[in-house]
Amino acid sequence: MNVSIIGAGPSGIEAANVLAKQGVAVTLFEKSSSALKNIADKAFLFPNFAAAADIVEIMNKKLLSQNITLKTDTDIVGLVREDNGGWKTVDSKGQSHYSDAVLLATGYTPFDAHRKEELGYGIYGGVVTSLEMEKMIRYDQVVNSLGERPKRVAFLQCVGSRDEKSGNHYCSKICCVTAVKQAIELKKRMPDTEVYVFYMDLRMWGQHFEELYRQSQQEYGVRYVRGRISEAAGTFDGRVQIKAEDTLMGLPLKMTTDLLVLMVGMEASEGTRCLAKATGICGDYGFAQTKDPHIDDCLTAQEGLFACGTCKRPMSINDAVNDGRAAALAILDMAK
Ligand code: SF4
Numbered sequence: 620m621n622v623s624i625i626g627a628g629p630s631g632i633e634a635a636n637v638l639a640k641q642g643v644a645v646t647l648f649e650k651s652s653s654a655l656k657n658i659a660d661k662a663f664l665f666p667n668f669a670a671a672a673d674i675v676e677i678m679n680k681k682l683l684s685q686n687i688t689l690k691t692d693t694d695i696v697g698l699v700r701e702d703n704g705g706w707k708t709v710d711s712k713g714q715s716h717y718s719d720a721v722l723l724a725t726g727y728t729p730f731d732a733h734r735k736e737e738l739g740y741g742i743y744g745g746v747v748t749s750l751e752m753e754k755m756i757r758y759d760q761v762v763n764s765l766g767e768r769p770k771r772v773a774f775l776q777c778v779g780s781r782d783e784k785s786g787n788h789y790c791s792k793i794c795c796v797t798a799v800k801q802a803i804e805l806k807k808r809m810p811d812t813e814v815y816v817f818y819m820d821l822r823m824w825g826q827h828f829e830e831l832y833r834q835s836q837q838e839y840g841v842r843y844v845r846g847r848i849s850e851a852a853g854t855f856d857g858r859v860q861i862k863a864e865d866t867l868m869g870l871p872l873k874m875t876t877d878l879l880v881l882m883v884g885m886e887a888s889e890g891t892r893c894l895a896k897a898t899g900i901c902g903d904y905g906f907a908q909t910k911d912p913h914i915d916d917c918l919t920a921q922e923g924l925f926a927c928g929t930c931k932r933p934m935s936i937n938d939a940v941n942d943g944r945a946a947a948l949a950i951l952d953m954a955k
Contacts, residue, residue, distance in 0.1 A: 620643050620644070620719045620720070620954050621643065621644040621645070621646070621718045621719055622638055622643055622644070622645050622646075622718055622719065622720045622721070622722060622950060623645075623646050623648065623706065623708050623716060623718040623720075623721045623722070624645060624646070624647045624648070624721075624722045624724055625648050625695045625698075625708070625721065625722070625723055625724060625725050625890070625894065626648070626649065626723070626724035626725045626726050626890070626928070626930070627647050627648075627649035627651075627654035627655065627682075627689060627691070627724075628654075628655060628656075628657055628658075628724060628726045628928060628929070628939065629655070629658070629678060629928065629936050629939045629940045629943065630724045630726075630927040630928025630929070630939040630940060630942050630943035630946070631647060631649075631722070631724030631927070631928065631943060632647070632654060632655070632678050632679075632681055632682060632943065633678075633681070633939075633940045633941075633943030633944050633947070634722055634724065634927060634943035634944065634946045634947040634950075635647050635681070635682065635684075635687050635947075636681035636682075636684065636687075636947075637943075637944050637947035637948070638686075638947045638950060638951070639684040639686035639687045640684070640686075641947075641951055642686065643686065643950075643951070643954075644686055644688075645686055645687045645688070646687075646688045646690060646716060646718065647682070647687055647688065647689045647690065648690050648693045648695050648708065648710070648716075649689065649690065649691045649692075649693065650692070650693060650694040650695075650890065651691065651692070652691050652692055653691060654678070654679060654682065654689065654691070655675050655678055655679065657726065657727075658671050658674065658675055658678075658936065659671075659675060660750070660753065660754045660757060661753050661757065662753055662754075662756040662757035662804065663756075663800070663804065664936060665796045665797065665799070665800040665825075665828070665831065665935075666796065666800075666825065666826070666827035666828055666830075666831050667827070668800070671757070674936070693710050693711075694710060694711040694890070695708045695709070695710055695711075695890070695894065696709060696710065696711050696893065697709030697897065698721060698894050698897055698898050698924075700898075700921065700923070700924075701717070704719075704922070704923060705717055705718060705719050705923070706718055706719075706720065706721045706923055706924065708721065719923065719954070720923045720924070720925065720950050720953060720954075721923065721924050721925070722925045722926070722927060722946055722947075722950065723891070723894060723895070723907050723919075723924070723925065723926040723927070723930050724926075724927050724928050724930060724943065724946075725888055725890040725891040725894060725907075725930040726888050726890075726891065726928060726929050726930055727885040727886060727887065727888055727891070727929040727930070727933065728885075728886050728887070728888040728889065729748065729750055729883045729884075729885065729886070730778060730779025730780070730785065730787070730791075730883040730884045730885070730886050731779075731883075732746075732748050732778060732779070732881045732883050734779065734785055735778055735779065735784075735785065735881070737849065737850050737851070738775070738778065738848065738850075738851050738879070738881060739851040739852065739853065739859065739879075740881060742853070743764070743851065743852070743853035743859055744763075744764025744853075744857060745763055745764045745853070745857065745858055745859040745876070745877060745878050745879060746851060746859055746878075746879045746881065747878060747879070747880055747881070748778075748880070748881050748883050749774075749794065749797055749798070749801065749880055749881065749882045749883055750883065752801055752878075752880045753797075753801065756801065756804045756805070756808075759808075761805060761808065761809070761878075763857065763858070763877035763878055764857040764858075764877075765857045767877075768809060768812070769809070769812055769876075769877030769878045770811070770812055770813065770877055771812065771813040771814075771815070771874075771875075771876045771877050771878075772802075772805055772812060772813070772814050772815070772876060772877060772878045772879075772880060773814075773815045773816075773817060773848075773859075773861060773874065773876040773878070773879050773880070774798045774801070774802060774814070774815065774816045774817065774880045774882060775817045775847075775848050775879060775880065775881055775882060776794060776795060776798060776816065776817060776818040776819060776821075776882050777790075777791075777794070777818075777819050777847075777882065777884070778794075778881040778882055778883050778884065779791075779883050779884040779886070780794065780884030780885075780933075781819065786904075787884060787886065787904060789903075789904065789932075789933070790822060790884075790933070791884030791885045791933040792822070792824070792885075792932075792933040792934060792935070793885070793933060793934070793935050794882040794883070794884060795818070795821050795822045795823065795828075795882075796822075796823060796825065796828045796831065796832075797882065798816050798818075798880075798882050799816070799821075799823075799828070799831050799832050799835050799841070800831065801880070802814045802816055802835050802839070802841040803831070803834070803835050803839055803841070806835075806839035806840065806841060807839070810839075813842070814839075814840075814841045814842065815841075815842050815843075815844055815874070815876070816841060816842070816843050816844070817844050817845075817846055817847065817848050817863055818843060818844070818845060818846075819845070819847060821843070825935065844863070844865055844867075844872070845865065845866050845867045846863045846864045846865045846866045846867075846872065847863060847864070847866075848861045848862065848863040848879075849862050849863060849864070850862045851879055854875060858875050858876065858877055859875070859876050859877070859878070859879045860873065860874070860875045860876075861873070861874050861875075861876060861879060884933065885929060885933040886904070886905070887904060887905035887906045887907075887930065888930070890930075891905065891906060891907055891930040892905040894907075895907040895908070895926075895930075898919070898921050898924055899920065899921065900919040900920055900921060900924065900926070902931075906930065906931055906932055907919065907926040907930045907931050908920070908931075909926055909931060915949075916931075916942075916945070917942070917945050917946035917949040918949055923953070925946050925949055925950055926946070927939070927942045927943050927945065927946035928942050928943060
């Protein structure tokens with residue numbers, strides 16, 4: 620059997636590894652120049668602060684099997700079911716590839732914070748996204764718009780998720796715990812910096828997440844404010860003034876901060892939208908739809924077409940890895 624996997628993120632790599640160990644010939648297509656692009660610039664991963672670089676190294680080693688052919692810089696733009704039951708993938712250069720089954724692992728794209736104009740992203744230097752903050756932490760360059768160490772940092776949750784205006788009603792699942800993790804990272808490096816997190820609800824759904832949240836308050840003094848920031852504006856000295864409402868106190872609030880970190884949610888990637896649509900498995904918000912969320916969550920309505928990881932919905936890296944493994948088993952099951 621030979622299988623095409625589209626996307627060399629955590630779920631795609633894990634699926635490739637499991638299939639290759641069972642003697643399946645896998646072709647892994649990746650549109651970027653290297654695998655694991657979404658993790659490469661991360662610093663540490665929640666909840667145990669494992670170094671992202673170590674995880675990337677471990678995952679990359681899984682690609683060394685002779686049964687896996689990794690094709691980077693290859694953007695799959697077409698997916699067609701053949702009369703013989705197999706699948707044809709077509710890349711942007713017009714080259715075709717044939718396989719018995721295809722696994723979509725096309726991942727997510729971060730919400731574009733420019734779409735929330737009122738928050739000033741791209742206008743004021745002190746407004747950054749959670750991805751940019753992660754890079755700052757990783758390369759030890761946490762600075763404000765003037766290049767100085769910030770005295771105050773505010774995080775804003777649910778940017779582009781649970782939001783009527785951006786059209787995304789779903790929760791992106793990982794941004795709450797990411798903010799808690801990043802807040803701790805900042806306090807470890809800069810204990811004197813004040814760190815605030817503005818939230819609607821804090822969703823600490825995973826093992827050890829709740830402990831992390833408590834630790835952030837009790838050990839590191841991170842302050843949590845229930846309320847949404849309605850507006851951000853630049854100040855003459857390069858800072859950011861935010862207007863919010865403390866919904867627990869029922870009071871309007873104004874605060875000036877050196878950095879405002881927008882916790883951007885996950886959206887279906889362009890590749891996910893395009894291929895899911897072309898094969899008739901496009902679900903809510905452009906994510907790939909599977910047969911059944913309980914027992915057939917890696918199978919799709921199309922025989923021989925499978926889906927795993929964040930092309931289906933927002934999920935954490937460890938959940939995506941487990942889902943890749945589940946998809947590989949579903950593919951092996953099909954071949955029996
Ligand atoms: S995980 Fe938290 S920040 Fe992210 S969308 Fe859900 S509630 Fe909002």
